[in-house]
Amino acid sequence: MSGVTAIPVLLIGLAVLVWFAASLSSVFGAMLAGRPVGLTELAVPGRGALRLLLKERSSTPMPDALLWRLGVVLVFTVPVLAAVVIPLAPGVAVADLPVGIVWWTALMALLWVGVFMVGWGPNSAYPMVGGYRFIAQALAYEMPLAIVVITVGLLAGSLRVSDIVAGQEGGLWYALWAPAAFFVYLMSATAQAFWGPFATPIASDLAGGVRAELGGVDRLVFTVGRYAALVVAAAFAVPLFLGGHHGPLLPGWLWIIVKTLLVLALLVSARWIWPRLRLDRFEEFAWVVLIPLTLVQLFVVGAIVLLRG
Amino acid sequence: MTAAVNSADALFLIFAALAVWTGWRVFRTDSMVRAAFLLLASFLAVAATVTLMASQFVGAIMILMMTGEMVLMAVFMVMFMMNPGGLMPMQMVHQQRFALIVSVLVFIALTAMILLVDWQVHTTQMPEDVTYAIGEGMMQEKMLVFLAAGVALLACMIASLALALHRGRYDRYGDRLERSRPVDPGWPG
Amino acid sequence: MQPGGLPLAARAEDRDGLPLDVLYVPLGPVLSAWPAGLTLQLTLQGDVIQDLQVDTRHFAAKDSVRAFWNVPWHRALAGDEVPVAEAARHRAAAHLDSLARFLYVAGDEGGALIAARLRDEALAGQTADRLLQQVATLERRLVRGRLLDRVTRGVGRIEPQRAVEIELSGPALRASNGGGGRPRPATALGEGDARSRWHQWLAETKQALQQAADGGSATMSTKGRFEGPRGVLGQHTAPSRALLGAICETLVGQELAVARLIVASFDPDVAELDEAGEG
Numbered sequence: 001m002s003g004v005t006a007i008p009v010l011l012i013g014l015a016v017l018v019w020f021a022a023s024l025s026s027v028f029g030a031m032l033a034g035r036p037v038g039l040t041e042l043a044v045p046g047r048g049a050l051r052l053l054l055k056e057r058s059s060t061p062m063p064d065a066l067l068w069r070l071g072v073v074l075v076f077t078v079p080v081l082a083a084v085v086i087p088l089a090p091g092v093a094v095a096d097l098p099v100g101i102v103w104w105t106a107l108m109a110l111l112w113v114g115v116f117m118v119g120w121g122p123n124s125a126y127p128m129v130g131g132y133r134f135i136a137q138a139l140a141y142e143m144p145l146a147i148v149v150i151t152v153g154l155l156a157g158s159l160r161v162s163d164i165v166a167g168q169e170g171g172l173w174y175a176l177w178a179p180a181a182f183f184v185y186l187m188s189a190t191a192q193a194f195w196g197p198f199a200t201p202i203a204s205d206l207a208g209g210v211r212a213e214l215g216g217v218d219r220l221v222f223t224v225g226r227y228a229a230l231v232v233a234a235a236f237a238v239p240l241f242l243g244g245h246h247g248p249l250l251p252g253w254l255w256i257i258v259k260t261l262l263v264l265a266l267l268v269s270a271r272w273i274w275p276r277l278r279l280d281r282f283e284e285f286a287w288v289v290l291i292p293l294t295l296v297q298l299f300v301v302g303a304i305v306l307l308r309g
Numbered sequence: 310m311t312a313a314v315n316s317a318d319a320l321f322l323i324f325a326a327l328a329v330w331t332g333w334r335v336f337r338t339d340s341m342v343r344a345a346f347l348l349l350a351s352f353l354a355v356a357a358t359v360t361l362m363a364s365q366f367v368g369a370i371m372i373l374m375m376t377g378e379m380v381l382m383a384v385f386m387v388m389f390m391m392n393p394g395g396l397m398p399m400q401m402v403h404q405q406r407f408a409l410i411v412s413v414l415v416f417i418a419l420t421a422m423i424l425l426v427d428w429q430v431h432t433t434q435m436p437e438d439v440t441y442a443i444g445e446g447m448m449q450e451k452m453l454v455f456l457a458a459g460v461a462l463l464a465c466m467i468a469s470l471a472l473a474l475h476r477g478r479y480d481r482y483g484d485r486l487e488r489s490r491p492v493d494p495g496w497p498g
Numbered sequence: 499m500q501p502g503g504l505p506l507a508a509r510a511e512d513r514d515g516l517p518l519d520v521l522y523v524p525l526g527p528v529l530s531a532w533p534a535g536l537t538l539q540l541t542l543q544g545d546v547i548q549d550l551q552v553d554t555r556h557f558a559a560k561d562s563v564r565a566f567w568n569v570p571w572h573r574a575l576a577g578d579e580v581p582v583a584e585a586a587r588h589r590a591a592a593h594l595d596s597l598a599r600f601l602y603v604a605g606d607e608g609g610a611l612i613a614a615r616l617r618d619e620a621l622a623g624q625t626a627d628r629l630l631q632q633v634a635t636l637e638r639r640l641v642r643g644r645l646l647d648r649v650t651r652g653v654g655r656i657e658p659q660r661a662v663e664i665e666l667s668g669p670a671l672r673a674s675n676g677g678g679g680r681p682r683p684a685t686a687l688g689e690g691d692a693r694s695r696w697h698q699w700l701a702e703t704k705q706a707l708q709q710a711a712d713g714g715s716a717t718m719s720t721k722g723r724f725e726g727p728r729g730v731l732g733q734h735t736a737p738s739r740a741l742l743g744a745i746c747e748t749l750v751g752q753e754l755a756v757a758r759l760i761v762a763s764f765d766p767d768v769a770e771l772d773e774a775g776e777g
Contacts, residue, residue, distance in 0.1 A: 032611040062504055067342065099365045099440060106373035112380045113346065120342055123504075125523045129545070129754060135384050142377070159366070159440065197605070197645075205603050205758035207529050275646045276605020278755065 006094045010083060017231040017260065018224055019045050021268050028272040049220055058215030060122040068121020072218050074114030076225035079232040082107035085161050086235050089253035090245045093161065100161035101149050104236055108192055111229060112138050115194070115201055115210055118222060122213035130209025134201040136279050137191055140286035141198075145188035147294040148181045151301050152240050165244030175241035177304065180297040182241045184290055189233030189267065193226060196271035200279055202226075234264040321361045328354035336402050341393040345383035349375055366440035510543070513751070518543045525757065527553075531602040531610070533761070535768035536742075538749070545754045552742055554768050565769035567592040571724040571731050583626075583713025590629070590706040591620040592727030593669070593699040596765040600696055601640075603762040604649060612636050626711035630704060637700050646696075653692040654748040654760035661690060664747065665740045668729030670764060673698040692763035728767060738766035 022045035030037045085100035087093045097103050112135060119131020153159050155174050156167035168174055175182040191198040202209040214222055238244055238259045245252030247259075331351040335344050352375035360368030387393040402408065436442040448455050471477065481491035507519035526537040541549040564572050570585040598613035616632055640646050656666070661674035673695040675688025688694060723730055729737025741764040748760050 029607070029611060032608045032615075034615045064340065064342070067346065097365060098438070099369050102366060102369040102373070106369045106376070109373050109376040113349065113376060116380055116383065117342075117346070125521065125542075132384065135380055138377075138380075199605065204531065204605060204607075205755070272608035274606070274643070275601070275609070275649055277645075278649050280753075280755065281648065 003094065006088055006092055009088055009092075010086075010094050011080070013088065014080060014083060014228055014231060017235070017264060018227040020261070021227050021231055021264055022048075024265060024268050025271060028269060032272060049224075052216055052220040052223075055216040055219075057218050058122075058213050060124050060213050063123050064121045066121075067117040069218070071114045071117025071119075071121055072214070072222050072225075074110060075118065076221045076228065078107055078110045078114060079225060079228040083232045083235065086232070087161060087165060087239050087244055087256065089256065091162070092253075096160060096162045099159045101153055101159050101164070101240070105146060105149050108229070108232075109138075109142065111192065114225075118214070119201065119210040124213050126206045126208070126212045127210045130201040130203070130206050130212070133203070133206075133209070133279060134194060136283065137194070137198060137200055140279070140283045140290075141188040141191035144184045144286060144290040144294045145192070147291070147298055148178075148185045148188065149240075151178050151181045151294070151298045154298065154301055154305055157305070161239050165239045165246070168243040169246055173241060173243040178241075178297050178301050180293055181301075182237075184294050184297075185237060185241065186263075186267065187290075189237065190230075190270055193229035193233055193267075195226070195230050195267065197274040197277045199271070199276060203276060230267055231260075231264060234267050235260045237263045317361055321358055324354045324357040324361070327351075328358065341386040341390050342383050345379050345386060348382075349379035352379070363435060363439050364443055367443065512543045512548070513546065520548075523754075525761070531599040531762065532758075533766050533768055536761075536766065538745075538757075538761070540749075540754075540757070542754065547749050547752055547754065547757060550746060550749055552746060554742075554771055565767055567595070567728070567767060568726045568731060568770060570718075571726045574718045575724055575732055579717040581713065582716045582718055583710045585718055586706040586709035586713060587620055587626070589727050590633075590703045590710065591617045593703040593706070594620060594633075596727075596762075597696060597699050597703070599765060600692075600699075600759075600762040603758045604646060606640075606646060609636065609640055609646075612639070620707075626707045630707045630711065633700070633703055633707065637704075640696075640700070647693055650693040650696065650759065650763070651689075651691060653756050654745075654752070654763055655689065655691040656744050656748060657690060658688070660747070661744070664743045665735065666729065666744055667737055667740065668725060668727065669698045669702050670695060670729070670741060670744065672702075692759055695763045726770075728765075728770065736770045738768070738770040741766040742771075 023042050026044040027037055027041045030041060082104050084094040085097055085103055087096070115134040116131040119127045119129075119134070121127075152164060152174055155177055156164040158164065158167070164174070190196055194201050200209075202211045206212065211219065211222065238256055242259045242263070245256050247255035250258070328351045331347045331354065335347045335351070338344050338347065353372060356368045356371035356375070359371060444452075478486065478491075482488045483492075507521055509517045510520045512518040521542045523540045523542055524537055525540060526532055527535050535554060537553040539551040539553060540547050567588070570580045570588045574580045574585070594613050594617035598610045598617060601607075601613055602610035612632075613636060616629060616636065619632075620629055656664075656670075656674050658675045661671050666674065673688065674690035718724075724732055726737065728741065731737070745761055745764050745766070749757055752760065
């Protein structure tokens with residue numbers, strides 16, 4: 001199974017993981033609020049989705065409706081398109097492109113366009129500020145993320161995701177070869193999905209930011225897209241850093257699922273642990289600390305690759 | 310085999326037409342943001358045609374670079390324009406006569422180049438690693454020169470930023486960089 | 499020209515003397531984790547707040563109702579016998595309420611949920627010892643990693659001298675190191691910024707809960723100064739009036755990104771203005 005036949009598997013997998021992430025987030029919230037946690041938390045995302053489906057879409061005076069709707073659609077489709085390079089089982093991916101990791105990075109960058117459009121479209125102050133914030137955030141996280149992706153490509157000597165997984169066969173995972181890169185990846189991936197401490201474009205201090213004027217089905221599609229971005233970021237960490245399908249005893253596809261769920265749970269929990277970062281302060285940290293850190297990691301990895309021959 | 314070639318050709322033509330059409334629409338819209346994103350759409354269509362010509366790396370990099378550039382351009386245009394959203398009718402073209410002459414000349418030159426250059430058609434097998442082959446084909450042994458030039462450009466950008474900055478690190482951390490916390494306007498302590 | 503009935507932005511000189519678009523953006527009267535009924539009409543140039551106007555007319559109470567958080571002290575002012583422990587518990591709940599709002603605005607959703615839960619438990623009669631433990635857990639969470647400290651340090655600063663001049667009282671004054679009276683808890687740094695204010699709320703919550711635990715059956719004396727959760731009551735102006743004054747002073751010249759954080763760090767109560775016959 002590969003290529004076109006893998007598309008349904010990818011879509012169903014994404015849907016299940018989005019639902020899992022939303023339920024898990026709801027479980028964390030219930031635990032902190034002291035509510036009893038039960039299986040009903042599993043129904044929370046579905047209930048929210050139904051509620052949004054029954055609501056009317058919102059409208060504002062003089063919106064740029066085309067960009068607004070297009071932005072919502074982009075936020076939803078971009079993570080799905082980026083996910084085509086992610087291996088679903090040993091040797092199975094929708095498209096194992098020779099430039100897989102560049103494809104993923106490039107496609108996820110289109111999220112900037114989507115979020116900016118959603119902020120710009122409604123012709124309203126708070127969403128626009130939210131859209132601007134995401135661009136500023138992108139300036140902070142994209143450079144370290146790009147360097148991290150290059151580091152992994154350098155370790156494997158290839159840009160193809162299946163080669164990167166093969167490079168970790170029987171050896172150390174790349175998370176151990178390049179721990180700083182792995183750490184920065186998790187941070188940047190969270191920022192890319194504007195989740196948790198990086199939820200600046202949809203911040204509570206902007207009355208919801210780019211989400212402020214979204215209602216009904218638009219809000220649902222946007223929210224699902226945001227979870228999809230988080231899921232895709234978590235799922236991509238598995239082939240990049242955690243050895244993909246490699247692991248003892250269990251079959252490969254099960255290892256992929258287990259590792260993806262663990263990374264996803266880690267990213268989801270960040271929302272309930274940390275306060276939101278302030279961009280004016282994070283920007284400096286990203287450029288003064290993260291970029292040099294990832295560069296040093298890149299040079300160390302380069303030296304390792306040279307020495308190994 | 311023929312059918313595959315034909316569908317690839319059809320896709321190429323569709324994306325090429327899309328690139329031209331969105332490129333034209335850039336100048337027919339009132340809104341700065343729409344203009345920027347139409348230009349992005351045009352570049353993405355070009356990236357698709359490049360990818361169809363088996364240069365996936367160049368195509369993917371183009372998506373990444375152009376997305377970043379166009380978003381930043383949109384942000385800066387909104388900051389500098391009085392009427393970025395196109396709420397009032399607005400002329401997007403200026404110096405029309407001069408622009409027309411230049412664009413016609415450039416078009417003639419490019420078309421002449423396409424028609425006159427004796428393009429080599431490879432009948433040999435496509436190389437295993439296209440990305441590697443393109444890199445080697447473009448730079449060959451001048452790789453080091455290109456890399457050095459890239460680093461020099463980056464250094465120049467950082468230096469010009471440092472010169473243009475209103476407040477540098479000595480303003481923030483003190484003349485001997487002795488402060489542990491920077492002093493920033495609006496951020497006492 | 500008003501395309502679509504919306505006026506285009508006018509221009510005015512900004513703080514550097516350059517012409518820049520002026521935008522009028524309201525904060526309130528209804529936002530999540532916002533003092534209900536308060537409207538701040540911001541005048542923005544870029545993301546800098548150049549001017550603001552306070553409006554509290556929305557939902558002004560028709561009759562003279564008492565602000566919920568001030569009830570025990572008003573009863574004591576009226577001559578009722580109010581147990582010290584009960585008032586202290588109410589004070590702790592009020593501070594936890596402010597803290598929950600502040601944490602929500604700062605993006606710490608988890609901390610906000612915990613603070614809100616503790617507030618409810620305090621009002622529902624959970625034992626003071628148990629509450630003290632849980633507040634200590636909350637405090638450990640908030641100081642962990644120093645992230646919240648970094649995010650709130652230097653935001654919305656009121657100098658000690660100025661705090662006295664604009665008649666701040668209560669925790670906001672003590673956070674500015676301007677208050678005499680009760681000993682200042684060690685955690686309060688008295689820097690007068692948002693960071694010292696949320697630390698002050700935490701410290702005074704613990705103090706109040708301790709008082710509730712020790713209180714026994716003593717009742718509040720019916721004479722002297724009555725300090726409610728937000729400051730001294732029974733004076734000619736409500737404590738929240740001074741908090742609004744502090745907000746007006748600190749917001750001007752700041753960026754929109756910290757506006758909500760500053761307001762939440764003072765947390766005025768509009769109902770308190772109503773009861774003082776203002777509004």
